[in-house]
Amino acid sequence: MPAAGTLGREAFGEVKGVYGAILPKTVTPKPRAGNPPPRLAEAPAGIINSIGLQNPGIERFLEDLDDYDIGLPIIVSVAGDTVAEFAELCARLAGESRVAAVELNLSCPNTERGGTTFCARAETISEVVAACRTALPDKPLFAKLANEGALNNALASEEAGADALTLINTISALAVDPHTRRIFLKGGLSGPAIKPVALRAVYEVSRVVSVPVIGCGGVTSGTDAVAFMLAGASAVQVGSGGFVREPGEILEEFAVYLRDNELKAQNLTSALRSRDESQEAMLY
Amino acid sequence: MRLQRAEILSRERFGNHLLLRYRWNGCIPQPGQFVMVRTRSFAAALDPFLCRPFFVHDYDGESAALLVEIRGRGTSLLAGEEEEVVVSEPLGRGFDIGNGPVALVGGGVWVSPLKLLSRRLAGRGIPHELYLEIPSTAPEAYGDVISRIFPDADLVPTDDPERAPEKLLARVGDLSRYSAVCASGPLSTLAAVKRAACEQVCVQLAVRERMACANGSCHGCAVPVWDGGGRTYARACISGPVFLAEVLAW
Numbered sequence: 001m002p003a004a005g006t007l008g009r010e011a012f013g014e015v016k017g018v019y020g021a022i023l024p025k026t027v028t029p030k031p032r033a034g035n036p037p038p039r040l041a042e043a044p045a046g047i048i049n050s051i052g053l054q055n056p057g058i059e060r061f062l063e064d065l066d067d068y069d070i071g072l073p074i075i076v077s078v079a080g081d082t083v084a085e086f087a088e089l090c091a092r093l094a095g096e097s098r099v100a101a102v103e104l105n106l107s108c109p110n111t112e113r114g115g116t117t118f119c120a121r122a123e124t125i126s127e128v129v130a131a132c133r134t135a136l137p138d139k140p141l142f143a144k145l146a147n148e149g150a151l152n153n154a155l156a157s158e159e160a161g162a163d164a165l166t167l168i169n170t171i172s173a174l175a176v177d178p179h180t181r182r183i184f185l186k187g188g189l190s191g192p193a194i195k196p197v198a199l200r201a202v203y204e205v206s207r208v209v210s211v212p213v214i215g216c217g218g219v220t221s222g223t224d225a226v227a228f229m230l231a232g233a234s235a236v237q238v239g240s241g242g243f244v245r246e247p248g249e250i251l252e253e254f255a256v257y258l259r260d261n262e263l264k265a266q267n268l269t270s271a272l273r274s275r276d277e278s279q280e281a282m283l284y
Numbered sequence: 285m286r287l288q289r290a291e292i293l294s295r296e297r298f299g300n301h302l303l304l305r306y307r308w309n310g311c312i313p314q315p316g317q318f319v320m321v322r323t324r325s326f327a328a329a330l331d332p333f334l335c336r337p338f339f340v341h342d343y344d345g346e347s348a349a350l351l352v353e354i355r356g357r358g359t360s361l362l363a364g365e366e367e368e369v370v371v372s373e374p375l376g377r378g379f380d381i382g383n384g385p386v387a388l389v390g391g392g393v394w395v396s397p398l399k400l401l402s403r404r405l406a407g408r409g410i411p412h413e414l415y416l417e418i419p420s421t422a423p424e425a426y427g428d429v430i431s432r433i434f435p436d437a438d439l440v441p442t443d444d445p446e447r448a449p450e451k452l453l454a455r456v457g458d459l460s461r462y463s464a465v466c467a468s469g470p471l472s473t474l475a476a477v478k479r480a481a482c483e484q485v486c487v488q489l490a491v492r493e494r495m496a497c498a499n500g501s502c503h504g505c506a507v508p509v510w511d512g513g514g515r516t517y518a519r520a521c522i523s524g525p526v527f528l529a530e531v532l533a534w
Binding site for chain 1: 287322329330333358499505507515516
């Protein structure tokens with residue numbers, strides 16, 4: 001499935017028959033214009049963004065919801081500034097039959113309140129997830145977490161009632177322009193640069209929780225998806241990787257891997273073998 | 285994003301600029317549209333990560349051309365590529381070609397889309413005139429190539445970047461002679477064209493923004509626009525890169 005905020009309606013034609021679900025851009029209670037440009041900076045093997053959750057707000061989003069229906073389950077990503085806002089968004093979606101599940105964006109680094117996200121304290125995560133669980137009793141609830149504090153926040157989310165955990169969001173990053181001696185962009189880093197970090201988070205978290213983990217962070221190939229599943233993910237999201245490769249190519253590579261290794265996708269999750277001291281150097 | 289390999293037919297380097305021509309049998313590019321481009325090598329390494337957006341500079345039915353300023357790693361790699369590039373279809377909304385006469389105004393490497401626009405206008409017999417800024421800081425080779433690419437253009441030498449738009453517009457003169465002004469240049473030039481011409485004639489501005497997805501997904505190429513009386517952000521990749529001047533909230 002796509003990572004939240006990385007697949008617009010305009011690009012749905014590229015992903016028909018590829019993704020297993022549609023995940024629109026994060027929705028907030030009120031419309032948000034987003035951050036002023038520049039919003040993008042390239043980083044080594046990655047990209048720093050600071051979009052600022054530009055979205056039309058929940059009411060307009062629901063008016064347009066049919067536009068997101070391409071025959072796939074729709075998972076709605078939501079974000080609020082307060083626990084109450086998160087709960088209100090979930091309550092609004094609870095009775096909406098076209099919505100298959102809700103993902104709580106608890107970790108966007110670009111709309112920080114006083115320099116922190118909800119992921120700064122596990123107690124806050126507990127509070128948000130519990131309130132959303134109550135507001136959304138009958139639909140699957142995912143918690144999208146940051147790398148920072150992933151383990152404690154994952155345990156807190158599970159205990160508070162999350163049905164699945166998405167790991168990880170972009171990592172806080174800074175682009176500095178040496179020529180102008182100014183900050184060019186404060187934002188979130190994504191892309192292959194964060195893949196090893198995301199893999200570690202998925203690996204560590206999936207060993208201690210019993211809910212499924214959705215891996216996210218730098219997937220640009222079929223074997224990247226395989227690596228996330230081996231590390232413990234039950235599903236994988238493709239974010240900025242979809243900007244530089246066709247998602248269909250990534251899926252095809254994944255299928256080829258399964259075929260060549262006579263494996264089934266569901267058997268990959270947590271199927272890591274133990275390390276072998278004598279193993280040859282990893283081939284890239 | 286869908287990308288395809290395209291054979292490089294010619295590369296011409298002049299100073300820190302590159303004129304790159306590649307074989308193109310896909311959709312016919314419209315003036316003002318752009319393509320996303322990368323080399324094979326950085327497609328494999330994923331570093332630099334993103335494709336680079338360039339206006340389609342020219343198209344002759346069999347090949348397309350890009351005018352590139354070599355500024356960083358991505359464009360340096362592109363300049364070193366000899367055999368093929370990896371390119372998207374032409375993307376975005378280009379210039380709306382109406383009736384003439386049309387003034388084409390540009391500066392810097394952003395003069396790029398004005399070549400295809402000029403070719404298309406000429407093909408339809410629509411009268412147009414070109415005014416291109418040549419900064420004194422530009423290498424001599426740049427001026428030579430621009431005068432070769434745009435043989436009919438009025439080249440306007442400028443030495444003070446702050447006063448360059450003013451000098452360029454002074455050369456254009458009475459704007460009421462035109463039914464439309466199409467501009468592609470630095471932000472200061474676009475803003476000056478908007479201020480000077482917007483209330484007299486239809487003004488279309490080709491803006492340049494950093495892009496990642498180029499299909500409307502990421503909202504990275506935000507351009508401030510007026511929408512229903514309020515200020516919001518449009519995506520240059522799908523709502524532009526050519527905008528009506530009055531829409532832009534500069």
